[in-house]
Amino acid sequence: MSTFWSIWISVIVLGTVFGCWWLLYATRKNQTSDTETDRTMGHSFDGIEEYDNPLPKWWFYLFLATCIFALGYLALYPGLGNYKGLLGWSSTGQWETEMQQADEKYGELYAKFGDTPVPELAEIEDAMRMGQRLFANNCATCHGSAGRGSLGFPNLTDDDWLYGGDPDSILTTLHQGRNGNMPAMGTMPNMTNEQVDQVVNYVLSFSDRERDAEAAEKGEEVYAQACVACHGPDAKGNQALGAPNLTDDTWLYGSTYDWIRETVVNGRQNQMPAQGGRLSDDQIQILAAYVYSLSN
Template identity: 50%
Template sequence: MNSTSQFTSSFWSYYIIAIVVLSFIGLAWLLLSQNQVKAPPKGEEVKTMGHSWDGIEEYNNPLPRWWFYMFIATMVAGVVYLLVYPGLGDFKGFAGWTSKNQYEKEVEAANKQYGELYAKFGKMPVEQLAKDPQAQRIGQNLFNTYCIQCHGSDAKGSKGFPNLTDTDWLWGGTPEKISETISKSRVGVMAAWGPTLGEERVKDVANYVLSLSKPEEQYDPVRAQRGAAVFHNPPANCYTCHGDKGQGVQGTGPNLTDDVWLWGGSQKAIIDTITNGHHNQMPAWQNFLGNDKVHLLTAYVWGLSHPDGKALPTDSTNALGAKAAAAAKAAPAASQPAAVSASAASAPAAAPAATPAEDKADVTYDTQAGTQVATFFFATGKSDVAANAASVVGDVIAAGKEGKKLVISGYTDSTGNAAANAELSKKRAQAVQAFFEKQGVKAANIELRKPESTTGAQGNNAEGRRVEVKVAG
């Protein structure tokens, strides 16, 4: 209990006092009530209590004197303790002890003992301290006390907490930046893009992100190609934080090309990150540890990722991962966004897709990773094909007439009744099928294929109200 309880009522202080005092009274009564039995006169046998367990009986003997006086001594010690130290409600005790002033005295004693040593190390450069065995031992002790809860005993971090032994730095890996991070704290925020982009475009961006560092078998090149457009254009504009090639911007967004992941690098984890966002905070240690201890911690952390004791280019500028660097070298950055895969880099450049009108029929055509794709957009609740469709998708019509397979998949947004939406997506796909048959494409060359998820967007979004037509061969 403390004085803050008085802000509401003094009842709780008196409540605690009453419980403690009544407990002592109860214990005293119990002791005295059990001390009524006297030893029998010499020569008489001690009576039993009438209890028997397997032939063993309980004698009615008086309390041993040593035990009786020890119990009294314990109660007296308890009373003395409660008078000297806090324990009776808001009563602080005659000694005036608090955990805070005890901590301050211990810190003061430690500063007297080690203050000169800390001050000595505080004047030495980080690079020098990183090579000093004594300084590193002290730095490691500080790290083990304050940092391993998040960064692990090996400093390699865990999900949501960064690895401090590699060369990937979100806020910079120079001694000055590391010291600033430890001293002043950091707050990292990844916005939740799920409501804005919708389920399908989130998957597209996730596949593009995977393509920046993963082998092609771990992502869908077609989705990656679409995701590249979302990454570099409104409404996402991911490159603002993550750089035009995904290399990241120190102090703003992490490098996506080096296969180092704070929240997981699987497709599921990346989709979750894009959809729901993340919020992370590194606490500020300056006021708690002071300058000299922060300096020693800085030297220890810097030494973990700089075993040679030399500064690295990645301390201040992110480096492209091997795959992204190779793609950037093969194709000049100005010609197109970063290559998403080996096959996509060699494919004809996709024509920029037109932005669909929010609530009316529209159609676009482009090539994605070498695949011809026509996208039909629809007004809310409608299945009417855009009037200019024939002139926009002439190449797809020609491919169908030549005998190539046209695969048609319908989508809806996530608003309204799910069953009705599913039926509407099917109706739209059938309307597109009828459109191509009217243009002279044989029904045998058209396939209606239900997509893995018919919901193309979260909310009422034109990206959801679409039908995609791919030329399959």
């Protein structure tokens, strides 16, 4: 945060606290009596008059105590721009402390399964219960609570894997993450609209869904120039590159003409964040076994 905004926030916060204090003091000072009277403010609304009576003492002192508490809190904790507070507390530090306590408390439980091979681990009920919780906390946001994915997020319960569904591939994906990149127009950036239509029809022809058989026939040549480098001459994909199989019924971004055309024209970028550094090696081993079990 810049110095200007730090000062700006501090002035607003302290101005609010001292402003409330001054308002209480000024209001109290102008009152001539601490007891209730029949004196009114001279206002009358539909026959109802407003009395000029002081706040009850307990209420007044409670307001003052609130102001004092606010100043004490701001002295101890961050709340005035870049000022860190006398206690040096931060949400990041609190999180790190809690994570350290959790590691000390549960680390032995994870370590018990850390050296077990993934296929064997997938057969251990206690480990899978732990894996399900790890999945729910770290993966379900994208892949869904049941691991069935959604538009742009792979289904983990089938046998179609962009980067491979064997234990080593799953572990690599979890540790290092994945960066998917489908370039617009593939390797043919000067593709015309007519050629886009042709290659889309060609891809649809793999499942007998082409709109225009003549366009699909011409699209084979466009595919050879723009797509074959990644998806292969047989369009079966390439797991080393994360290029999907175009001949099956599994589509990450939709399989209609319009969806495929949008993919060809605009490309696709997707990222699977690395869990290494966020989770321990033992936790990743258990999580990998749980993911492996979803499709096995």
